[in-house]
Amino acid sequence: MMHDLQPVPAVLVKIVPMVVDNHLFAFRPEQPLADIMPGQFVEVSISGVGSFPVSSCDLVRDGRIMSCIRRAGRVTDALYRLKEGDTVGLRGPFGNGFPLQRFAGHDVLLIAGGLGMAPLRGLLQALLEDHDRQGRIMVLYGSREPGGLLFYDELVGLSQQGRISVRFSVDFAETLPGPHPQVFCRIGLVSELLEGLQFAPRRTVAAVCGPPALYRCVLEELALTGIAPARIFVTLERRMRCGIGECCHCVTGGRYICRDGPVFSLEQLRGMAGAI
Amino acid sequence: MIDALFPSYPLPQDVVDDLLDTIRRDWTFWGPCSGEDEVWRLQPLPEGLWPANAVTTFLTVKKLLLPQRAALWSHDQNSYRKAGAASPVAVIGVPLCDLQAVWYLDQVFAEDEPYLDRRKQLLLIGMPCEPGAECRCSRQLMPLAGDLFVGADRVWALSRAGQGLLLECACGVAEEMPLPWPEGPDGQRSQISEDLFLSSAAASIWFDESQRCLSCGACSAVCPTCYCFDLLDSAALDGSVVRRRAWDNCFFAEHGKVAGGHDFRPGRADRLRFRMEHKLLGFGDLRGQNSCVGCGRCRGVCPAEIDLDRIAEQLHLEVGS
Amino acid sequence: MRTTSSLKLSWVRFTSCSGCQLMLLNCETSLNELARIVELDAFPLVSSAGDRSEPVDIALVEGSLSTPEEVERLLAIRRHSRLLVAVGACALNGGINALVKGERRSCLAGIYGEQSAGWDSFPPQPVHHFVRVDWQIPGCPPERRELLESLGSILHGGWPGRQLMPVCMECRCNENRCLLVEDHAPCLGPITLAGCNASCPARGVPCEGCRGVVPEANRDELYRLLLETGLSVQEIQHRLERFGGTPHGQADR
Ligand SMILES: Cc1cc2nc3c(=O)[nH]c(=O)nc-3n(C[C@H](O)[C@H](O)[C@H](O)COP(=O)(O)OP(=O)(O)OC[C@H]3O[C@@H](n4cnc5c(N)ncnc54)[C@H](O)[C@@H]3O)c2cc1C
Ligand code: SF4
Ligand code: SF4
Ligand code: SF4
Ligand code: SF4
Ligand code: FES
Numbered sequence: 001m002m003h004d005l006q007p008v009p010a011v012l013v014k015i016v017p018m019v020v021d022n023h024l025f026a027f028r029p030e031q032p033l034a035d036i037m038p039g040q041f042v043e044v045s046i047s048g049v050g051s052f053p054v055s056s057c058d059l060v061r062d063g064r065i066m067s068c069i070r071r072a073g074r075v076t077d078a079l080y081r082l083k084e085g086d087t088v089g090l091r092g093p094f095g096n097g098f099p100l101q102r103f104a105g106h107d108v109l110l111i112a113g114g115l116g117m118a119p120l121r122g123l124l125q126a127l128l129e130d131h132d133r134q135g136r137i138m139v140l141y142g143s144r145e146p147g148g149l150l151f152y153d154e155l156v157g158l159s160q161q162g163r164i165s166v167r168f169s170v171d172f173a174e175t176l177p178g179p180h181p182q183v184f185c186r187i188g189l190v191s192e193l194l195e196g197l198q199f200a201p202r203r204t205v206a207a208v209c210g211p212p213a214l215y216r217c218v219l220e221e222l223a224l225t226g227i228a229p230a231r232i233f234v235t236l237e238r239r240m241r242c243g244i245g246e247c248c249h250c251v252t253g254g255r256y257i258c259r260d261g262p263v264f265s266l267e268q269l270r271g272m273a274g275a276i
Numbered sequence: 277m278i279d280a281l282f283p284s285y286p287l288p289q290d291v292v293d294d295l296l297d298t299i300r301r302d303w304t305f306w307g308p309c310s311g312e313d314e315v316w317r318l319q320p321l322p323e324g325l326w327p328a329n330a331v332t333t334f335l336t337v338k339k340l341l342l343p344q345r346a347a348l349w350s351h352d353q354n355s356y357r358k359a360g361a362a363s364p365v366a367v368i369g370v371p372l373c374d375l376q377a378v379w380y381l382d383q384v385f386a387e388d389e390p391y392l393d394r395r396k397q398l399l400l401i402g403m404p405c406e407p408g409a410e411c412r413c414s415r416q417l418m419p420l421a422g423d424l425f426v427g428a429d430r431v432w433a434l435s436r437a438g439q440g441l442l443l444e445c446a447c448g449v450a451e452e453m454p455l456p457w458p459e460g461p462d463g464q465r466s467q468i469s470e471d472l473f474l475s476s477a478a479a480s481i482w483f484d485e486s487q488r489c490l491s492c493g494a495c496s497a498v499c500p501t502c503y504c505f506d507l508l509d510s511a512a513l514d515g516s517v518v519r520r521r522a523w524d525n526c527f528f529a530e531h532g533k534v535a536g537g538h539d540f541r542p543g544r545a546d547r548l549r550f551r552m553e554h555k556l557l558g559f560g561d562l563r564g565q566n567s568c569v570g571c572g573r574c575r576g577v578c579p580a581e582i583d584l585d586r587i588a589e590q591l592h593l594e595v596g597s
Numbered sequence: 598m599r600t601t602s603s604l605k606l607s608w609v610r611f612t613s614c615s616g617c618q619l620m621l622l623n624c625e626t627s628l629n630e631l632a633r634i635v636e637l638d639a640f641p642l643v644s645s646a647g648d649r650s651e652p653v654d655i656a657l658v659e660g661s662l663s664t665p666e667e668v669e670r671l672l673a674i675r676r677h678s679r680l681l682v683a684v685g686a687c688a689l690n691g692g693i694n695a696l697v698k699g700e701r702r703s704c705l706a707g708i709y710g711e712q713s714a715g716w717d718s719f720p721p722q723p724v725h726h727f728v729r730v731d732w733q734i735p736g737c738p739p740e741r742r743e744l745l746e747s748l749g750s751i752l753h754g755g756w757p758g759r760q761l762m763p764v765c766m767e768c769r770c771n772e773n774r775c776l777l778v779e780d781h782a783p784c785l786g787p788i789t790l791a792g793c794n795a796s797c798p799a800r801g802v803p804c805e806g807c808r809g810v811v812p813e814a815n816r817d818e819l820y821r822l823l824l825e826t827g828l829s830v831q832e833i834q835h836r837l838e839r840f841g842g843t844p845h846g847q848a849d850r
Contacts, residue, residue, distance in 0.1 A: 002389055003388055003389060004348075004349075004358065004389040004390065005348050005349070005388075005389075005519075005521070006348065006356050006358065008356075009354050009355070009356070045519075046754070046755060047351040047509055047511075048351075048509050048511030048515075048749060048750050048753030048755065048757075049509060049511075049750055049757070049758070050508075050755070050757075050758040051507060072535035072536060074755060074758065075758075076535070078753065078754045078755030082754065087354055089351070089356065211538075237534060238532075238540060239531070239533060239534050239540070241505070241506055241507050242505070244387070244388075245560050246385065246503070246505070247504055247505050247506070247507075247524070248503075248504035248524075248526065248531075248559065249504070249532065251550075251554075251559050251560075252540065254553065254557060254559055254560075254563050255559070255560060255563075256559060256560045259560070260560070273474055273477070274540070313774040314774070315772060315773075315774050317772050335770075335772055344770040487817075488815075488818050489815065490763070490765070490787040490788070490818050490819060491762075491763065491813065491814075491815060492763050492765035492766065492769075492786070492787045493762055493763065493765060493766030493769065494766070494769045494775075497766060497769040497770050498769065506758075507758075508757070508758045508759070508760070509750070509757060510742075510746045510749065510757060511746060511749030511750045511752060511753055512630075512745070512749050513630040513631055513634055513745060513748060513749055513752070514630055515753075517749075517753070523766075524760065525762065525766065528760065528761065528762045529811070529812040529813040530760075530761055530812075544815075577769065577775070577778070579765075579775070579777060579787065579818075579822060
């Protein structure tokens, strides 16, 4: 596929504040981009300032691309200064995305740390909207503090409807999150949420996303539960500039994460030095 | 592929003149020129000046293919416009190692429109070189790109465009012949295997060598096959914006860093090892293709005397077997 | 997307040579455009009016500070400015002014005589020692291009991207002859933040380091190379200290 590194103008149609400095942004490109699969990402350009990669956290609806974006530095800062109706540029989609066919007919375990919930929320939407789907969906989600849990109300709502089961963990908190007293939330690491979780490893596919520290503690532990490493999927975060396997910033274990990834199975990661 | 034969034609002087005139019609000539400071640079050639042989210039044709700071597009009033096209240039006096390097870049940027736009405007004319002390090229390493190769009394067509030019100048009868690689160290390029590389993670050589690295960037600027880049915007006061692609270097502090401060290649040793991995093993689909064409430029410019060939050798001693 | 149409701008000067202001005024071909988008609240080299302590969008601060009154003024400016940009070596790390070494009182007496006895002053300090700095434009003097591009990016709600790399990279990309390697001249290019297009080495003048130190600079190795140029330990020390007060990049966010 040919690339010209040129963005498509897109209107910032909606900004939904969620958690401090983690807002939802909906963009509508002037010309539709190719369909964005969960786990794929786009590059957002604020011309005159720069660009950054971001996953979509929802299916594309009415041509609108939704992302949950953290105010993390120079360019995301500039995004936070825009208003609804302003224009940005979009390039993409890039990357492979989650292999949805591998999730069909299986129970699904989603494990997220912090902002890692954003791409997994896109995957969750795809799973929920697949009406032929069989199997449970379990979400384990850890954050530093209760106020940092993204999509909290939505996840709790889905769990009350019985469509998913969800467990939260926070690093520290004076009071555990309400107003849902029946919500499972404990203080500790997200990996500890695996303790006592009832599931059938042979029937389960897992997807994990979070900061590098999360991978070090969760992935091998997950494999120990008996889920085959080929059925544990991880999305990697790296510095990315081009998204098309040229600029070399994202390279890990000799592979362009932006193009061959960012989603890999644990089995693949074990063969990629420096991946975890 | 490696010992490829190319159509070769006899090249008497009158044909040389003819060929030059034909090329000058459509292309501007660039070639190696040496300044008072004794630095060889690729520059537009004054009329009638024809290099005697190829020179490993300070920067390679990379500076025309993937310029150091090239505009990709401009943005104004909510529309993006592709940057202006490059003009046609015929580069003459390109050494064989640099032609191999262009082949390598062609693979990396095979789907990159701005690169291909420039590539199409280039006519690459190789010439025989006189290998210097730093040269370690090898015809076995990889194929080469280019259009013509002009020897002392023969000329080779390396591409269809080159062939067309020679037919236009009525060069006589073609004979399939190999290119005349220089006498000298046409031998083995330094190689490392995937296994050797993987087991070298803790080798002391990375640390010992990289301690001296100034992260000055010279090695990648001069390398004919280094291509990593950054994207940079500049905004004018009238609100218009240009995005440029600029050469980067894996020794620079931010090459592997993400927002929040985590660095996936935090130390100089990691960075040297990453550079070595890219040069000798390659990334992505090109994994396994050694991309160090042995031109010796990096060794020549490094203020800290860091030498990938020496490191590869010592790696074999320290980790190998 | 251009988010701002007119900027109220104030140029504030502390102890400095005014060279930074001059660089902006030297952007002749851009002054018309600048006048269209900027409403000047103060600009000492242009007009003696100004500094009305009214709220401004952006304050460009030049010079280093060495008295409590100056600090008071700086704090007031910070309060009135949406964005505060430190411009030039003096504002970023003290610059030439900070070269004064030794006991403060005797330094003052040496220059100003007895009248200085009651003065309340301290060694020259960079701006970021007192207030939050939103952006830094390094150099002595700063680059015209960088001044204009910074203002240009503000119109889009941000700051321009830049490569945190040493001057050598620009120098090599311009195919200059290396003064350090070829001529053993004491060039500070390897540890100095790029952005000047290596303009000194391009003219055969070794880099003085006026743009400050690049992040993760390898000072040890440069020190070794400088010894090889024949400089004494003392001379190297002075050379490295001239603009090396603080590493660049802390206000980069
Ligand atoms: C595949 C992928 C998906 C992502 N999805 C999300 C998401 O859904 N929500 C979200 O908030 N963030 C996401 N990120 C992280 C996001 O890209 C960074 O937070 C962002 O680049 C910070 O840019 P900045 O300019 O504000 O920060 P600065 O620190 O100023 O970074 C400067 C530049 O460096 C590069 N860079 C810095 N950090 C990163 C990083 N973590 N990843 C890639 N490039 C980086 C960018 O090109 C950036 O513009 C994702 C990153 C990747 C690689
Ligand atoms: S010798 Fe150095 S500069 Fe030349 S190709 Fe190899 S790595 Fe690149
Ligand atoms: S070796 Fe380093 S500098 Fe050269 S292209 Fe690769 S990543 Fe870039
Ligand atoms: S040229 Fe030498 S000192 Fe400079 S970055 Fe390369 S290896 Fe390091
Ligand atoms: S002259 Fe100075 S700035 Fe230029 S490459 Fe040499 S050391 Fe670096
Ligand atoms: S982001 Fe450029 S190679 Fe992956």
